[in-house]
Amino acid sequence: MLSPSTFLKRIPKWVNLKAFISSVSCTNTIQINPEINQNTPNFPDFDVKIQSLRNKLYPDNLIKVLKSTSDVKSAVKIFKWAALQRKFNHTADTYYWIISKLGMAGNVEEIEGFCQNMVKERCTGEDVLVSLVDAFVRNCRLNEAMRVLFNMNLAGIKPSIDVFNFVLGALVEEKRGFQDVVFVYKEMVKAGVAPSTDTLNYLLEVLFETDRVDSALDQYRRINKKGCRPDSKTFEIVIKGLIANNRVDDSVSILHEMLELGCVPEPSFYRTTIPLFCREDRLEEGIWLFRKMKESKFTPDSFIYEALIQCLCKQLRLDEAVNLLEEMMESHLEGDNNVFVDVVNGFCKLGKINEAVKLLEDKHVLETSPHNALLRCCCDADKFLMAKGLLEKMSERNIDDCDSWNILIRWLCERDEMVKAYELLGRMIISSLIPDYATYSALVAGNCRLSKYEDALQLFLQLHARCWILDPASYSELIEGLCRGEKYLEAVKVFCYMSENRCSLQSLPFIMLIKGICDMGMIGEAVRLQSLAYNSGTSCVNATYNYVMLRLSKSEQGRHVLAFLSQMLVHGSNLNTEAYCILIQSLIAQNRIKDCSMFLNVMVNKGLVPDSDTLYNLLSCLAKHAQLYLISVSLDKLASDSEVLDSAMYNILINGMWKEGNKNDARRLLDLMLEKGWVPDAMTHGLLIGSADMEEKGEGMLAYVDLSTKDGISISYSLPSPNGQPAKVAWNLKVTVNWRDDGSSRPGCDFAASLMLGSDPVNTIIHFCIILSLAAQNINSGTFRGLIAAIPVVGLLILRDPFAVALQMLCSFLLLFSDAFFFPREELRLALCSKENEVLEFVGHG
Known part of the structure; x- marks a missing residue:
């Protein structure tokens, strides 16, 4: 045991x-x-x-x-x-x-x-x-x-x-x-x-039901190896399973295999497969099986007829559909009312409304739904008088209902014919038919179209008292109309009632409602409406979330922006570029450095690029707090993959990284900046030019530039020792230009330049030209004239060097063609003030 x-x-x-x-x-x-x-x-x-x-x-x-x-x-x-x-x-x-x-x-x-x-x-x-x-x-x-x-x-x-x-x-x-x-x-x-065919059929059925399609087909292919032969039920299961798994073409192949094997289908096979093929719009297979079924002396039931007629009407093959309908009626089979509805809609799509009317009359159809379908077709074709005549006949035969009248009332309301709509409503009530929610919905929509928002609101209150709800179109019309009339509080009440009844609102009126509530300063109410929208199935597009977040960030409740973000994520919203930018700007205002850095990194990892204002503010904030390293990886992606970084941002990054000690990254960004054809600003030049050699040797001072915009411009530039070798003396060049009271330089502007000679005159010229380019970015034409005039001074100081000849030729050229530039020819008066330590000071006067 x-x-x-x-x-x-x-x-x-x-x-x-x-x-x-x-x-x-x-x-x-x-x-x-x-x-x-x-x-x-x-x-x-x-x-x-x-x-x-x-x-x-x-x-x-x-x-x-x-x-x-x-x-x-x-x-x-x-x-x-x-x-x-x-x-x-x-x-x-x-x-x-x-x-x-x-x-x-x-x-x-x-x-x-x-x-x-x-x-x-x-x-x-x-x-x-x-x-x-x-x-x-x-x-x-x-x-x-x-x-x-x-x-x-x-x-x-x-x-x-x-x-x-x-x-x-x-x-x-x-x-x-x-x-x-x-x-x-x-x-x-x-x-x-040993298994039988029934055993394997059960196994195939459960394999298809559990979406094991390939395993099921494998079992089907091996059925003969297990000593069994597929029967009609086998093919029924396989075809049904393939169609259910969206493999219709494979199911057609199996159908052909069945015929090749000589398997005789049973009635249940036809009842299952014909409607399936018709539902997949495979009409030819459905009709072929229908004929095969009749050849086998099996009687089709009404379900098969209905499936074929519906598919024929969908393909607008109305003659065949009517023939099948007559055949079904001759077989004394009672079809569903939807059969006549399908045929009527088919005729109407072909514009054959008269044929549809004749069909209902000839077949003595007394059901309401086919006649209502005909009423809709007449209204859609703008044949209101014909629809009105049909409605009167329906009323005489007592086959009309509320929907019959509502179809015409809705048509009149949509065309601003409210007087006629109310007249028809009166006749409807006289006919002992009580208006329902569809009637009120049509009237609400009609009043909104005429900007009669108070009347529309009163109709809604009557509907509310009966615990009815508006149809989706009228609901959207009412909310949109109330928002246009700036009746936002009333719109909120309508929205809350409809949302409690699980009614969704279209995106456009919901955006209008949210913006209106936010503009009234009711940010908390807007947040609540977002939750109601989510619970009722209203589609909350990014625009609504972004607008609420923007207004929330600018309000006194800006500290709750992350809580609102949590709500967005719970609702399944995906943040777009605008949302990230609003969020980052809000966190910058709250001085939450690490949080805004984190969101920028997340944003860039998703392939989103912030707008220039947001990025500039973030870089300025991080540079101020010496925390640019928090977004270093994202900066690399932005610099290489996008054009969002401009020259101002490059200057912030270079200066900030240098101060944080990331000098290699600063130099790399400078290279990228120059490759784009941008000239660094004065501060960046002063920070970086000539610093590489001195940093390696531990010698020299960084350049320093002080640009003043009030009394004049003063540029002080310390040159590095050439080739890393100690200079005989320090090199200094100072140019001071005075301004007029109106902002331009005086015609006789004074400048002073002092230069302590070194051993490399070529380097001297290069650095002086750098100063000149810096000044050109920050000064006007009068100042620039003074700087150009200083070039010969440098040439005289280094006359003993062969390169001075080239420098003097350049200055002469500039002076010779000065009339073509923006400064006039001026004489230079040079005065030697001191020769001690080989320091020469010159004063030029225009």
Whole structure:
């Protein structure tokens, strides 16, 4: 005998088998659930039933007592008591009734022990266990049936293929899933029972239902190898499964295979596949199968006719559709009203309204829905008088309803014919028809179109009092109209009522409502409306979220912007560029440096590029706090992948990174800036030019430039030692230009230049030209004239060098053609003030 743990290991967990198996005599140890073993109080009739069995303990008497005992625990105690009595042995029938009673009560765990002891006591028979399986399946106790089937297999009892198919069919019908079906199929294989076509059909069905399409097709291809032939049900399952999984072309191929194999379809095959092909707009296959069905002497039902007629009307093949409709009526089949609706709509799409009218008259159609469809077609074609005449005939025949009148009232309201609409409403009421929500919706929309927002609001209040709701179009019209009339508070009330009834609003009127509420300063209310919109299914586009966030960030509640962001994310909104920029600007204003840096990094990682204002403000903020390193990776992406960085941002980045000690990154950005053709500003030049060599040697000073815009311009520039070698003396050049009171330089502007000579005159010229370019960016034409005039001074100072000749030629050229430039020719008056330390000072006067 196997131990309980061995049984538990052999039974999959998903079958919920937790049997407690005895390994000793049934008479002494019939195991039951601990719940049943508890010292339960005596039931009123328990002792009476025991007494009745003491002198008449026979299997038949015991079965009668068990059947009459409603309490399962009492039945088990009686069964256990009988097992302990001398000269009494349980039979297969007694076991059947106790196992059946336990199973019907849902005590799956107790069944296992009794089944095992039943086999052990050799009081079992295949018929008894099969009967148990049958009883459990018929009472939808599939877990219990699987438990008995498992124990039959375990005891060496070989159930027939019909028993296995019976359980498999129930599992598939109840949609118990793939695992249960596979468990029973494996038990069948263990028992050595060969599958039948029905078995494989059940397996195919569950594979398709669980979206295992490729596995199902593989089983279908191997069906012949398992000694089976596909039948009509097989092809029905495969075609249905393929269409359900959007593989219509494959299903058509299987249909052709079926014909090639000579398989004769059964009626259920036609009833299943024809509507499926029509639903997928595969009309040719549907018609071919319909003809095949009639050739096989099978009678199509109304469901097949309706599917074909609907598909024919969809493809505007109205003649064929009418023929099928007449054939269906001649067969005395009562089709759904939608059949006539489809035909009427088909005629109307072809512009054959008269034919549609004639069809309803000839066929004596007295149903309302086809006539309402005809009314809609007439109104859509702007044939109002014809629609009005049809409505009067419908009213005379008493086949009109509220929808019939509402169709015409809606048409009039949409064309601003409110007087005629109210007249028609009066006739509707006289006809004993009570206006419904659709009537009020049409009138609300009509009043909104005429800007009668108060009247529309009053109609809505009447609708509200009846606990009705507006249709989606009228709802949008009312909200949009109230917003245009600046009645935002009234619009909020309408929106709240409709949202509570799970009615969604179109995006445009909702945006108008949110903007209006925000402009009134009711930011908290706007946030609440966003939550209502989400719960009611209203589509909240980014524009609404962004507008609320923008106004929230500029209000006194700006600190709550991150809480609003959380709400956006919970609602499933994806932040766009504008949202990120608003968020970053708000965090900058709150001086939350790390947060705004984090959002920029997230933004750039998503491939979004901030606008120039946001990026400039962020860079300025981070540079001020020396924390540009927080966005270094994002800056690299922006510099290489976008054009958002301008010269001003480059200057901020270069200066900021230099101050933070990231000098290599600063130089790299300078290179990128120069490649773009931008000239660094004075501060950036002063910070970087000539610093590389000095930084390596630890010598020299950084350049310093001071540009004044009030009294004049003063440029002081310290030159590095040439080639890294110590200079004989320090090089300094100072140019001062005075301004006129009106902002221009005086005609006789004064300047002074002092230069301490070094050993490399070429370097001198280069650096002087740099100063000149710096000045040109920040000064006017008068100042620039003074700087140009200073060039010969430098030439005279370094006359002893051959390169001075070139410099003098340049100056002469500039002076010669000065009239072509913006400064006049001026004489230079040079005065030697001092020769000490080879320092020369010159004063030029125009």
